Amino acid sequence: MNPTIDQMHAHRSVRKYTDDPVSAEHITQAMRAGQMAATSSAVQPYCVIHITDSTKRQQIADLAGPQQKVHDCGAFFIICADLRKHMLIVEKTGQQYDSSLEAFLVGTIDASLFAQNFNLAFESLGYGTCYIGGIRNDLPLLDKILNLPQGVCPLYGLCVGVPDESPSSRPRLAPDAMLFENTYPTDAETHAGINRYDEAYTTYLTERGAQPSTWSAAIAKKFSYAARPGLGDFFRSKGASLD
Numbered sequence: 732m733n734p735t736i737d738q739m740h741a742h743r744s745v746r747k748y749t750d751d752p753v754s755a756e757h758i759t760q761a762m763r764a765g766q767m768a769a770t771s772s773a774v775q776p777y778c779v780i781h782i783t784d785s786t787k788r789q790q791i792a793d794l795a796g797p798q799q800k801v802h803d804c805g806a807f808f809i810i811c812a813d814l815r816k817h818m819l820i821v822e823k824t825g826q827q828y829d830s831s832l833e834a835f836l837v838g839t840i841d842a843s844l845f846a847q848n849f850n851l852a853f854e855s856l857g858y859g860t861c862y863i864g865g866i867r868n869d870l871p872l873l874d875k876i877l878n879l880p881q882g883v884c885p886l887y888g889l890c891v892g893v894p895d896e897s898p899s900s901r902p903r904l905a906p907d908a909m910l911f912e913n914t915y916p917t918d919a920e921t922h923a924g925i926n927r928y929d930e931a932y933t934t935y936l937t938e939r940g941a942q943p944s945t946w947s948a949a950i951a952k953k954f955s956y957a958a959r960p961g962l963g964d965f966f967r968s969k970g971a972s973l974d
């Protein structure tokens with residue numbers, strides 16, 4: 732294909748790292764690459780918090796699961812939607828910051844465009860990475876640990892480090908189950924795509940020596956209860972409008 736696409740295909744989440752650090756130069760390179768992602772009207776509504784304090788890292792590792800890799804990886808970052816700088820700009824003009832769900836959505840969208848570029852840059856430098864949604868287990872506690880001001884909304888973490896494992900590639904749905912022409916397919920076609928993927932997924936789990944199951948079974952379990960209630964209340968408390 733080409734080196735960029737090859738790099739994307741080489742992605743696997745890495746959950747075990749050596750003790751080697753992530754160099755400051757590489758962090759700067761990944762930041763610059765991440766920041767070159769497109770951003771709506773150049774508003775750049777995100778920030779990254781690099782957690783270097785070992786005690787804070789352990790507290791975050793504990794609330795995220797526990798997930799000890801958060802403490803043990805070479806570098807750990809928290810990706811946030813950041814409305815703070817816009818609040819300060821508006822308030823400086825003597826006006827009151829007022830936003831709608833649009834501002835929060837743009838914050839989460841642009842933060843994620845940044846994050847994937849940031850992540851890919853680290854992978855291209857030879858590091859392994861793993862996103863950490865587990866930080867949303869207890870955002871009020873995370874907020875206390877980091878002492879975040881109004882407008883800063885943590886979304887997920889990112890572990891980065893020199894890989895100490897070589898996991899196999901986790902298969903994805905076939906492109907034709909995700910790429911549609913002009914409209915959305917019928918439910919029967921959607922079910923057919925899911926069934927094909929379930930077979931591939933079971934083969935993948937069996938080959939990894941894991942308990943064979945289907946993707947559908949995992950999804951049915953995951954989306955039959957309301958996970959992490961209270962997120963809306965937390966983000967509202969940080970000044971985000973969700974209306």
Ligand SMILES: Cc1cc2nc3c(=O)[nH]c(=O)nc-3n(C[C@H](O)[C@H](O)[C@H](O)COP(=O)(O)O)c2cc1C
Nearest residue numbers: 742743744746798861862863864865866887900901
């Ligand atoms: C936003 C986000 C949050 C995630 N949170 C976690 C997490 O808390 N812990 C973890 O071990 N993996 C986490 N993952 C990794 C996914 O489980 C992983 O990407 C998925 O199973 C696909 O596997 P692959 O990345 O190896 O291809 C997260 C991924 C994303 C995109």
